[in-house]
Amino acid sequence: MDYLALYVTLKLALITTILLMIIAAPVAYLLAYYRFPGKSLLEALVYLPMALPPTVIGFYLIIVMSPKGFVGRIWETFTGGSLLFTFLGITIASIIYSIPFAVQPMKAAFSKIDRRLLEASYVLGLSKRATFLRVIIPNSLSGIAAAAVLVFLHSIGAFGVLLMVGGSIPGETKVASIAIYEAVETMNYSAAGMIALSFIPISYAFLLLINRLNEDSRT
């Protein structure tokens, strides 16, 4: 049983989820409350990874992150290492791959908040930032939880992007979905079956956990 691959998968999915919640919140806020020229263009751009084949995302990430690429070159001058085939590299890939699944439910949750609450907050003298943190976020926890579930499940299922950007290095970039693929390729069906089966309780347990959090936030 490839515990290491499962460990990498869970680590990747959790870090992706947490970072994406932080990155996506201001984007969703912008899209939910502001009008500005080019807004529909920005919104389409944010949702683009959902509409693209994972290999297209993987291809461009290789171009950008390789030692000759724009980001890869900068990274190498500062750290001396490569971004491709590292955990950090697949984390970046995973975040880009899942952005739409974080922004969309959050934006929906933010738009649903009663405007009078926000006005009351402003009238009482809270700044926009304080209103965002103390009124909007607490009032849209269920939407944020939904976004977290989607992102988490979407990133444990990622395969093509991660295979292209990360290769398959044990303990670093070999995630469970890649381990299953390789086990099938080498006809090791029992190993493939074990990892595949372990996805079911893990996914189920995380759904239960998020549901629990969701209920707590309402009471």
Place this chain on the structure above:
Amino acid sequence: MKKICRILILVLSIFLVPLNLPAQDKITVAVAANFISAFQEIAADFEAKTGVKIDATFSSTGNLYSQIKNGAPYDVFLSADVKRPEILQKEGWTDGTFIYARGQVILWSADSDFCKAPSWCEALENDRIRKISIANTATAPYGTAAMEALRKIGKWDALQAKMVVAQTIAQSFQYASTQSVDVGFCALSATASPDGKKGCFYIIPEAPDVIQAACVAKKAKNQKGAERFAAYLVAEDAVSIKKKYGYR
């Protein structure tokens, strides 16, 4: 909100516990797919004897090569050809290459009915063959060798419609073994596996020997471990394992 934070901190702290061994106790090896079975046995033996752990990545030679070009952190590269390690030497990735195995292309089938013809050329003429698997001729050296053999007997173009292209030679064998295809071009090493013994095969004399070279990265994180493995790979114990899997 506080509760969520507490759970998150708890979960995240799990990941601070390192599961990986420090670099001096392990090496990272990129292995061409035809060598998987033999490599696993060799690696287990090497780990038991030296205490150096091996992390292996298996794929087609071409794919591993392009990963190395893009900065993949492998200490040792076991290619299925001579060409790519030599290019890596010219480019300064490694100081030298050495040959560790010679492989043979075979035509394998799970159904012994397909092996009744006197030669593999005649076996391919069987009307019941609808699909034939071959490894990617651009990235898998065994695929290239199979293609050369088919060109030599003048059947390459005629058989195109039946060809199913696998990404690695291991996948080509997987297709044949699960009978997703009727016959498949595979490596002789596949016949040493339990699944491989269940089928029948022809050696393909027209296919050139697949000469497999390896090299150690100049910038290997664990130079000593990598050199040790390279030496082990051509030493007596490894040679007898390789022989068992049909390498010369």
